[in-house]
Each structure stands twice: as structure tokens, then as C-alpha cells.
Amino acid sequence: MNILLLGSGGREHALAWKLAQSRICDKLYAAPGNPGIAEEAELASLDVTDHGAVTVFCEERRIGLVVIGPEAPLVDGLADTLRGAGFSVFGPSRAAAQLEGSKGFTKDLCERAGIPTGAYERVTSEAEAMAALGRFGAPVVIKADGLAAGKGVTVAMTVEEAEGAVRDIFGGKFGEAGAEAVIEEFLEGEEASFFALTDGSTIVPFGTAQDHKRVGEGDTGPNTGGMGAYSPAPVLTSLLRGEVIEKIIAPTVQTLAREGMPYSGVLYAGLMLTREGPKLIEYNCRFGDPECQVLMMRLESDLGEFLLACAENRLSTLQPPHFSHDTALTVVMAAQGYPGTPKKGGHIGGIAEAEAEGAKVFHAGTAVDASGGLAANGGRVLNVTARGGSVTDAQAKAYEAVDRVVFPEGFCRRDIGWREVEREAGSQSAKT
Ligand code: AMP
Ligand code: GLY
Numbered sequence: 001m002n003i004l005l006l007g008s009g010g011r012e013h014a015l016a017w018k019l020a021q022s023r024i025c026d027k028l029y030a031a032p033g034n035p036g037i038a039e040e041a042e043l044a045s046l047d048v049t050d051h052g053a054v055t056v057f058c059e060e061r062r063i064g065l066v067v068i069g070p071e072a073p074l075v076d077g078l079a080d081t082l083r084g085a086g087f088s089v090f091g092p093s094r095a096a097a098q099l100e101g102s103k104g105f106t107k108d109l110c111e112r113a114g115i116p117t118g119a120y121e122r123v124t125s126e127a128e129a130m131a132a133l134g135r136f137g138a139p140v141v142i143k144a145d146g147l148a149a150g151k152g153v154t155v156a157m158t159v160e161e162a163e164g165a166v167r168d169i170f171g172g173k174f175g176e177a178g179a180e181a182v183i184e185e186f187l188e189g190e191e192a193s194f195f196a197l198t199d200g201s202t203i204v205p206f207g208t209a210q211d212h213k214r215v216g217e218g219d220t221g222p223n224t225g226g227m228g229a230y231s232p233a234p235v236l237t238s239l240l241r242g243e244v245i246e247k248i249i250a251p252t253v254q255t256l257a258r259e260g261m262p263y264s265g266v267l268y269a270g271l272m273l274t275r276e277g278p279k280l281i282e283y284n285c286r287f288g289d290p291e292c293q294v295l296m297m298r299l300e301s302d303l304g305e306f307l308l309a310c311a312e313n314r315l316s317t318l319q320p321p322h323f324s325h326d327t328a329l330t331v332v333m334a335a336q337g338y339p340g341t342p343k344k345g346g347h348i349g350g351i352a353e354a355e356a357e358g359a360k361v362f363h364a365g366t367a368v369d370a371s372g373g374l375a376a377n378g379g380r381v382l383n384v385t386a387r388g389g390s391v392t393d394a395q396a397k398a399y400e401a402v403d404r405v406v407f408p409e410g411f412c413r414r415d416i417g418w419r420e421v422e423r424e425a426g427s428q429s430a431k432t
Pocket of ligand 2: 284289290
């Protein structure tokens with residue numbers, strides 16, 4: 001069948017790479033795509049906010065499956081429009097995508113379903129927020145309710161910082177996304193991500209990962225969309241994974257179905273592994289970026305079959321997916337200035353050399369420049385991804401590949417995977 005993939009980042013390049021290998025895929029289209037995705041798919045210039053134009057494209061190209069990569073079109077209800085027109089879609093409805101589109105929606109759902117998460121209050125004005133801060137004290141977490149491109153969350157160590165965050169939100173810094181906010185208990189522990197496919201009834205675990213959100217080495221500096229990730233996350237032991245499914249994922253899927261907004265697509269749970277067990281920090285209604293890149297690097301099953309079965313409500317008919325036991329690790333190469341204003345146009349070379357030893361370089365923010373060469377065109381530019389028998393090994397291979405990439409106006413963290421590398425060194429020395 002023909003498949004249409006929507007999106008243009010490193011996540012979508014990884015999805016395109018696997019979909020192009022799928023037995024069910026005759027022709028892959030992608031919109032708007034990027035130069036890396038163009039190696040796997042025919043690019044179309046579609047505006048995803050124009051639901052009518054996307055529908056016409058699907059009719060004309062006889063699309064059998066639409067895969068929606070990013071959250072914005074899902075929260076905007078594109079999956080509903082396309083399903084209404086008779087197409088199979090991978091991705092949740094507008095109602096179910098509120099799991100990512102509204103922090104308050106998710107917190108209320110957790111309360112109704114008894115899902116472990118931090119204590120919280122929803123507030124709709126600065127005065128209400130300040131009163132709530134008085135009850136929580138510091139440290140405390142302040143979140144703009146809506147989509148804020150990962151920038152709407154402040155983990156405040158002092159009350160002054162928390163008050164500043166509240167003023168930012170209700171002063172309009174996040175526009176509509178900040179008409180409402182959540183004040184939340186600060187959770188302590190290690191963070192990890194859990195992925196599951198669901199068609200609203202069947203739940204298929206689809207890998208674990210850990211990412212590095214801060215721009216600087218040692219997890220310092222401002223937050224970003226993610227500077228690197230690895231999969232699997234060994235901290236999520238099989239015991240903990242069982243607990244996450246039972247106490248967090250299953251009640252979410254069941255409650256949404258019961259309340260008339262069944263979730264179909266990938267559920268990405270951001271977890272805090274606290275002393276009392278795993279607690280939900282947040283849900284995303286799409287694959288993580290760059291977590292998707294490491295999941296796809298390990299996936300040995302046919303991605304297209306899984307996404308189609310999910311879209312057609314028949315996940316229960318598939319065997320569980322196979323993921324390599326190897327670790328995959330990805331290093332994000334970003335343009336100078338990121339996560340502020342990234343410098344555009346920096347020349348990129350050496351990708352073939354980086355891939356010569358088996359690494360895969362996914363394009364995130366790249367463009368073809370006037371001379372036909374490759375140039376930076378975004379904050380996160382490349383995701384240099386490698387596999388190895390351990391995190392230490394995958395890390396070494398990823399950085400070998402990074403060192404072959406020529407991108408003088410870019411930078412990357414040199415310590416992706418450091419927690420696990422330290423733990424592996426510890427267990428190594430414990431053995432000897
Ligand atoms: P979110 O967008 O909700 O994932 O928040 C972004 C980041 O803020 C998370 O990855 C955590 O590092 C941090 N964070 C969010 N909520 C909490 C919380 N309740 N306690 C501690 N850290 C949090
Ligand atoms: N890497 C974090 C995210 O995709 O939300």
C-alpha cells in the first residue's frame with residue numbers, strides 16, 4: 001500500500017527509514033520531510049494544518065495508512081478528519097491527544113483512575129497560582145497547561161523562581177497554552193521513558209529509553225527537546241515495566257476507552273522512578289524525539305505492520321515485536337545557539353564517512369543549500385546513532401561516527417549515556 005508520513009524531524013527520518021523497509025509499503029510519501037527523509041520517500045509540500053488539502057492528497061495518492069509524527073497535528077484533530085474521510089491513521093484522536101495537549105487533563109485522569117503521579121492543583125489565574133504556591137512551598141513544578149514546545153515547564157527550587165514562572169505563564173509568555181497552569185509536587189528520582197502501542201484495548205510494550213534534556217554536559221544548562229538518548233533503559237527492569245503497565249498504562253487506556261475517547265497510537269510515558277515506585281510525570285501522544293531514533297535502530301520487526309494493525313484495531317492479532325538486545329545510542333548534533341536562536345546555514349559533510357562503520361545518521365534540521373550541499377536548518381540538526389553490546393560500546397561507536405561528521409558550526413554533548421556508562425564501569429569493577 002501507499003503510506004503517508006507527516007513530519008520533518010529526526011523522529012520522522014527514523015520512522016521513514018523503517019517504513020521504507022516494511023513489507024506492506026509499496027510507496028512512501030512524506031510531508032514536508034527533510035533531505036534525509038527524501039532518501040526514503042517522495043516528498044510532498046503539504047500544509048498539515050490544512051486538513052482538506054491532506055485529505056485530497058490521500059485520495060489522489062490512494063494512501064492506505066497515514067502516520068502522524070508530531071503532536072501538533074494530533075492535538076489539532078488531523079487524525080479525526082482523516083478517519084472521518086475513511087483513511088487508516090496511526091495516531092490518536094483530538095480528544096485522546098489531550099493527554100499531551102493539556103497537562104491538567106492528564107492529571108485529572110490520573111486522579112480518576114488512581115494512577116501514581118505527583119500531587120497537583122489546576123489554576124486559571126495568577127492569584128490562584130500564588131495561593132497554590134503557598135500550599136506547596138519549594139521545590140515545586142509549574143507547568144503551562146497546553147503545548148509549549150517543551151518550554152512550558154519550570155522546576156523551581158525556590159518560591160521566588162516559582163513566582164517568576166507563574167508570572168511568565170499568566171503574563172502571556174506561552175500564549176493560549178498558558179491560559180491555565182498546573183502546580184505540581186516536585187518528584188525525586190531518576191527519569192525514564194516507556195513506550196506502548198495501543199489500539200484502545202490491546203497494549204503492546206514498544207521499548208524503553210532515557211534521554212538527556214539539558215543542553216550541557218553533566219545534565220546542566222537550559223532544557224532542550226533532547227540532546228541524546230539510549231535504549232533500552234536498564235533502570236526499567238522487567239519488574240518495573242510490569243508495574244508501569246499495570247498501574248499507569250492499562251488504567252489510562254481503560255479509562256479513556258470507558259469515557260468514550262479510546263486512545264489509538266503510541267503512548268509515551270515520561271516516568272519518575274521514585275522511592276515509592278514509578279510515577280507518571282507526563283504523557284506524550286507520539287514517539288519521542290530523539291527516543292524514536294534509538295527504538296527504530298533496535299526494532300527488528302516490521303514497523304509498517306505494527307502501525308497499520310494499531311490503526312485498524314487489531315494489535316491483538318500480532319506476535320510481540322522483536323527488539324535487538326543491543327543498546328542503541330544517539331548523539332544530537334545541534335547548531336550553535338540552540339536551544340536559543342540556532343545559527344542557520346552551517347555546512348555539513350562527512351555523513352557517508354560516519355555511516356561507513358555501521359552508524360546511522362538521521363537528519364533532523366537539515367536543508368539542501370544553493371550549491372547543492374547539506375546545511376543546518378534548525379536547532380537539532382543531526383542524530384548520530386549507533387548500536388553496541390553495552391551502553392559503553394554503543395557510546396564509543398556513536399562518538400566515533402560523530403567525529404567523522406564535519407559540522408564546524410555545530411556542537412554536541414560528549415557524555416550521552418553517562419549514568420549507564422558509570423553503572424557499567426561500576427559493575428565491571430565489582431566483577432574484577
Ligand atoms: P514535562 O514536559 O512535563 O515532561 O516536564 C519536563 C521536565 O521537567 C521533565 O522531563 C522533568 O525533568 C521535569 N519535571 C516535570 N514534572 C516534574 C515533577 N513533578 N517533579 C520533578 N521534575 C519534573
Ligand atoms: N525527547 C523528549 C520528547 O520527545 O518529548
